[in-house]
Amino acid sequence: MTHPMISLRNVSRTYPGGVTALAGVSLDIAHGELVAIVGPSGSGKSTMLNTIGTLDRPTGGTVRIDGYDVAELSDSQLSALRATRIGFVFQHFHLAAKVPAVDNVADGLLYTGMRKAERRRRAAAALKRVGLGHRLDHEPHELSGGERQRVAIARAVAGEPPLVLADEPTGALDSASGAGVMELLRELNAAGTTIVIITHDREIAAGLPRQVHMRDGRITADSAAPRELASEAAR
Amino acid sequence: MSAHDALPRLAAARMHFTDVVSVGGVGLRTRPLRAFLSALGIAIGIAAMVAVVGISSSSSAGLDRTLSALGTNLLTVSAGTTLLGEEAKMPFEAESMIERIGPVEAVSAVAKVAAAKVYRSEQIPEQQTGGMTTYAARLDLLPVVGATVRSGAWLNAATENYPAVVLGATAARRLGIGAASPDAQVVIGGVRFTVVGILNPVPLAEELDSGALVGWPVAQSRLDFDGHPTVLYTRAEEPRLESVRSVLAGTANPQAPNEVDVSRPSDVLTAKQATSQAFTGLLLGVGGVALIVGGVGVANTMVISVLERRPEIGLRRSLGATRGQIRTQFLAESLLLSAMGGAGGVLIGSGVTVGYALAQDLPPVIPGWAVAGGLLATLVIGAVAGLYPAIRASRLSPTEALATP
Numbered sequence: 258m259t260h261p262m263i264s265l266r267n268v269s270r271t272y273p274g275g276v277t278a279l280a281g282v283s284l285d286i287a288h289g290e291l292v293a294i295v296g297p298s299g300s301g302k303s304t305m306l307n308t309i310g311t312l313d314r315p316t317g318g319t320v321r322i323d324g325y326d327v328a329e330l331s332d333s334q335l336s337a338l339r340a341t342r343i344g345f346v347f348q349h350f351h352l353a354a355k356v357p358a359v360d361n362v363a364d365g366l367l368y369t370g371m372r373k374a375e376r377r378r379r380a381a382a383a384l385k386r387v388g389l390g391h392r393l394d395h396e397p398h399e400l401s402g403g404e405r406q407r408v409a410i411a412r413a414v415a416g417e418p419p420l421v422l423a424d425e426p427t428g429a430l431d432s433a434s435g436a437g438v439m440e441l442l443r444e445l446n447a448a449g450t451t452i453v454i455i456t457h458d459r460e461i462a463a464g465l466p467r468q469v470h471m472r473d474g475r476i477t478a479d480s481a482a483p484r485e486l487a488s489e490a491a492r
Numbered sequence: 493m494s495a496h497d498a499l500p501r502l503a504a505a506r507m508h509f510t511d512v513v514s515v516g517g518v519g520l521r522t523r524p525l526r527a528f529l530s531a532l533g534i535a536i537g538i539a540a541m542v543a544v545v546g547i548s549s550s551s552s553a554g555l556d557r558t559l560s561a562l563g564t565n566l567l568t569v570s571a572g573t574t575l576l577g578e579e580a581k582m583p584f585e586a587e588s589m590i591e592r593i594g595p596v597e598a599v600s601a602v603a604k605v606a607a608a609k610v611y612r613s614e615q616i617p618e619q620q621t622g623g624m625t626t627y628a629a630r631l632d633l634l635p636v637v638g639a640t641v642r643s644g645a646w647l648n649a650a651t652e653n654y655p656a657v658v659l660g661a662t663a664a665r666r667l668g669i670g671a672a673s674p675d676a677q678v679v680i681g682g683v684r685f686t687v688v689g690i691l692n693p694v695p696l697a698e699e700l701d702s703g704a705l706v707g708w709p710v711a712q713s714r715l716d717f718d719g720h721p722t723v724l725y726t727r728a729e730e731p732r733l734e735s736v737r738s739v740l741a742g743t744a745n746p747q748a749p750n751e752v753d754v755s756r757p758s759d760v761l762t763a764k765q766a767t768s769q770a771f772t773g774l775l776l777g778v779g780g781v782a783l784i785v786g787g788v789g790v791a792n793t794m795v796i797s798v799l800e801r802r803p804e805i806g807l808r809r810s811l812g813a814t815r816g817q818i819r820t821q822f823l824a825e826s827l828l829l830s831a832m833g834g835a836g837g838v839l840i841g842s843g844v845t846v847g848y849a850l851a852q853d854l855p856p857v858i859p860g861w862a863v864a865g866g867l868l869a870t871l872v873i874g875a876v877a878g879l880y881p882a883i884r885a886s887r888l889s890p891t892e893a894l895a896t897p
Contacts, residue, residue, distance in 0.1 A: 312810060312890040324499050333814040334502040340812020341502075347894070351807045355522065367515065368812035370505025412811075 260324040261285045262420055262451045263309055268318035269474075270304050278304035280474035281318065286453065288419065291446040293462035294455045296471035302455050303424065305471070309453065310343055310422050311335045323419065340368045344413030348425035350405045352397040358384060358408045359393040365412035376415075383415035384408070387441055403434025407441065414445060421445065423454045427461060439464065504814045516824025519797050520832075530786075530793040531833035534873065537783030538837025538866045539844065544779055545862040546845030548772040554854035555765050562638040562696050564758035565597075565733055569724040569744050572753045579606075580751035581720040586744040587630075593743060595729040595736050600636040601721035602627040602705070608681030608715040610704045612667050616679075624663045626680055627703045628711035636725045637697040644672025644689035651688055652707025655680075655714065658689035660701040680704055681715045696757040697725065783869060786833065791877035794826050798885045805885055806893030819886035826878020827871060834870030838863050 263286040270279040278301045286292055296302045307313040308320055311327050320327040323342050330338065344365075352361050362380035363373070371379070384393055387407040397405055406426060413421050423442065427435030439461060446452045454465065462468045470478040507515075520527040569590070571580045583589075591599050608626040609618070633639070634646055647658055657678060659669060669676050669687055676687040685706065694700045711717035724744060728736040737756070741749040798805070805818055813821075842858050849856035 307891045310810065312806075312894070325502065330502065333504040333816065336809070336812050336814040336817075337502040337504040338812075339810060340505065345810045347807075351803060351894075353518075353522075353804070365811050367507070367511060368505060368808075368814075368817065370507070372508065373511065 260321065262288045262290070262323060263453070264319075264321040265305075265309070266319040266321075268305075268308060268315045268320055270301075270308060270313065271316045277474055279308065279315065282474070282476055283318075284469065284476060284479070286451065288451055289446070289449055290467060291443065291452045291465050292454070292467045292469060293465040294453060294469045294471060295457065295459060295462040297457060299473075300471040301474040302471050304474075306422055306424055306453065306455050310345060311339055336368065341416065342418050342420055344416065344418040344421040346406070346409050346413050346421065346423035346426045348428040350397070350409040350429075352405055352408060352412075354398065355396055357394045357396055358389060358400070358411075361397070361408055362412045362415050365415050369416055379415050380411070383411040386414070387411045401434065402430045403437050406430060406434070406438050410438070410441060410445075414450065418450070420451045420453070423452065425455055425457070427456070427458070435461070504812070504817075507817060507820075512820060512824055513828070515821050516828050518821075519801070519825045520828060523797075526793060527829055527832075530789045531829055531836060533786030533789035534783065534830050534833025534870055535786070535837035535840060537779055537781075537786045538834050538870060539840035540779035540782050541776055541869075542838055542841025542858065542862050542866050543844040543848075544772055544775040546841060546856070546858045547848050548769060549857040549859050549862075550845060550849040550852075550854045551768065552765055553857045554849075554852070555761060557855060558695055559758055559761065562758070563727070564756070565727055565730045566637065566696050566757055567726045567728060567733070567737055567740060568697070568755050568757055569726060569740050570753050570755075571720075571722045571745075572751050574748070574751055580745075580748065581718075582722065582724070582745050582752065583747075584719060584721075586721055586724060589743050589746075590724060590726055590740065593728075593736055593739060595732040596726055597729065598632070598636050598727040599724060600630045600633045601724045602629045602633065602700070602703075603708075603711070603717065603720060604722045605681070605706075605711050605715050605717045608711075608717075610663065610667070611679040613677075614679055622663075622666045623702060624666060625699070625703050626711075626715065627700070627705050628708045628715075628717050629658075629705040630708060633705075633725070636727055637694055637700065639694040639697070639700065640692045642690050642692045643670075644687070646689055647705070647707050653709045653713075654707075655683055655685040655710060656688045656707065657685040658691060658705045659687055660691050660703045660705070661693045662701040663704055664690045666702070678704065680706065683714050695761065698757075699723070783873065787830070787873035787877050790826060790830050790833075790874060791881070793829065794822060794878050794881035795884075797825070798822060798881045801885075802888060802893040802896040805888050806890050806896070809888075809890035810894065815886040818888075819882045822882035822885045823875065823878045826882070827874040830870040830874030830877065831867070834867045837870070838866055841866070 265282050265284045268279055268282045271277045294302045308315050311322060322338060325338060359377060359380045362383055363376040366376040366379060381393055384390055387410055389404060389407050392400060392404060427438055442452055456462055467481045469476055571582050574580045587599050587601050590596060605626040605628055609621045610624040610626055631647055631652060667678055672687050672689050674686060677684050678687060712719055737754055740754045741752040745752045808818060845858050846856045
C-alpha cells in the first residue's frame with residue numbers, strides 16, 4: 258500500500274461557541290488494522306469517528322481517507338467515498354422498522370448505483386456472512402439486539418468497503434451478544450477489512466490489537482505509536 | 493504523497509428512476525394513515541374543481557342537445573302593453589301577414605283567454621285559480637314550438653270545436669291529472685272540458701307548461717274569446733333570422749309596432765346558462781381554495797416527516813446519499829403524496845359528475861383540460877409544498893441528524 262487507510266494530521270474540530278472536540282490529532286491507520294479508540298464520554302472520540310467517516314469536516318488539519326484529501330472533495334464526491342469505501346455501524350443499529358432484514362441490508366447499497374436485484378443478492382450474501390442466513394425475511398422487531406446489530410454490520414459490509422467504522426457497537430447489547438458482535442468484527446478484520454471501533458469499555462479495547470486512548474480531544478496513548486512514528490520519520 | 497494524483501476520480505452514482513420512486517414512497521408506506529389524510533385534502537380540492545367543471549360542462553352539453561333538438565330559429569311575438577298600460581291586442585290578420593315574410597317557415601299562435609280560469613271541479617273556490625292560464629291554440633302549434641305530447645293526443649279538427657283540453661306539464665301536475673282519459677275533466681270558465689292530452693315540458697315556450705290549451709273555435713263559442721292572438725310563434729330561416737326579427741313587430745301590428753314584444757327563447761336559455769357559468773367560476777374559486785388548503789396540509793406533513801426522520805436522513809447520508817439525493821427523496825415523497833390525492837380527486841370528481849348527469853338526464857361531460865389541469869395543479873402544489881422541507885432535509889448535518897435520539 259502506498260498510502261494508509263486513514264491519515265490524520267493535526268486535525269482539530271471546534272464547534273461554534275468555542276467547544277473544542279479535537280485539538281490537533283495526528284494518527285495513521287494502515288490497511289487491514291483493527292483499532293480501538295478508547296476514552297471517556299466527551300473525550301472527542303465520536304467527533305474523531307465522524308471526521309474519519311467524512312460525515313464531519315475538520316476545522317483545521319488534513320484528513321486523508323484511502324488517499325483522498327477530504328478537504329478537496331465536494332459533497333457529492335464525499336458521498337461517493339462513503340458509498341464505496343466506508344461502512345458504518347451504530348450503537349443503536351439504525352434499522353428501518355417493518356422492513357425485512359434483507360431489504361434493510363440492501364438499502365445500504367442504494368447509493369452505489371447497483372440495480373435492485375443485485376443489491377438484494379449481495380444483501381443476502383452479507384447476511385449469510387454474519388450468520389443470519391436464516392433470518393432474511395425477519396423484521397427488526399422479530400430479532401434480538403445482537404441479531405439486529407449483526408444486520409447492521411451486514412449492511413455496513415454488503416458493499417465490501419475497505420473500512421468499517423463502528424461507534425459503540427456493543428453499547429446497547431448484553432455481554433453475550435456483545436461478545437458475539439466483537440467476534441464477528443474480528444472475523445471481518447481477518448478477511449482484510451480495516452476496522453475502527455469506538456468504545457468506552459476498556460475490557461473490549463484490551464482485546465483488540467491496537468488501542469488509541471483519547472482525553473480532552475487529544476490522543477493520550479497509542480499502543481502502536483512507536484511504529485507509526487518510525488514510519489513517519491522514514492517518509 | 494505522490495500516489496494522490498493517481499487516485500481514481502470519485503463520482504456519486506445516479507439513482508435509477510424506480511429507486512427514486514420507491515425511496516420516495518418510504519414515508520407513505522410507513523405512515524399510511526397520515527399519507528392518506530394529507531392526500532385526501534388534495535383530493536377534495538381537485539374533486540371539487542373537476543365536479544364543478546364537469547357538471548357545468550354536462551349542463552351546457554345538455555342545453556346544446558336540447559337546442560339542437562328544438563332549433564334556435566324560433567321567434568316569439570307577444571302582445572305587450574299599450575302606452576296607457578292596458579293589455580295590447582294584435583290584429584286578427586297578424587298571423588297571415590307574418591306568413592308572407594319571405595324567410596318565415598311557419599307561424600302558429602295562441603291567445604290568452606284571461607277571463608276563463610281553470611279549476612279541477614266546480615267545488616273549488618273561485619279564488620284558487622292555481623296560477624294556470626287558458627289559451628286558445630292553433631292546431632299547428634306543436635311542431636312550431638317544439639312541443640310533444642306525453643299522454644293522449646293533441647287537438648284536431650274535430651276536438652277543437654268541442655270542450656276538449658290539452659294540459660301543459662305543470663298544469664297537469666297542479667290539477668293532479670296523470671293521464672288523459674274521458675273521465676279526466678276540468679272546469680274552464682264554468683264549462684266542463686275533457687282532458688284529451690298532456691304535454692311534455694316545452695323549453696322554448698315555458699308559458700305553455702302552466703297552460704290549458706283549448707281549440708280556437710270552442711274558445712270563441714263557449715269562453716267569450718274575442719279571437720285576437722296574443723302570442724305568435726314564428727320559425728324563420730336561421731341565416732336571415734335577424735332581418736326577420738327586425739320587421740316582425742311592424743308586420744304583426746302595423747298600427748302600433750311598439751305594443752309588440754319580439755324575443756328569441758333560445759337566447760333566454762343561453763343567457764340562463766351564462767348566468768350559471770358565472771356561478772361556476774365562483775365555485776371553481778372555492779375549489780381552488782380547497783386545493784391550496786390541501787397543499788398546505790401536504791407541506792405540513794412533509795415538514796413533520798423531515799423532523800421525525802432525521803436519524804433516517806443521517807443514516808442515508810452515512811450510506812453515501814448526496815445532498816441532492818436526500819432532496820430528491822423528499823420532493824419525490826411530496827409529489828407522490830399530491831399525485832395520489834390528485835388522481836383520487838379526479839376519480840371522485842368524475843364520479844360525482846357522472847352521477848349528477850345521469851340523475852339529471854344530461855350527457856356526462858368531463859373536459860380533458862379539467863382533468864389535465866387538475867393533475868398539473870397537484871404536481872405544482874406537490875413540488876411547492878415539498879421544496880422547502882426537502883431543502884431543509886438536504887442541509888441537515890449528517891452528524892447532527894444521526895445524533896437525534
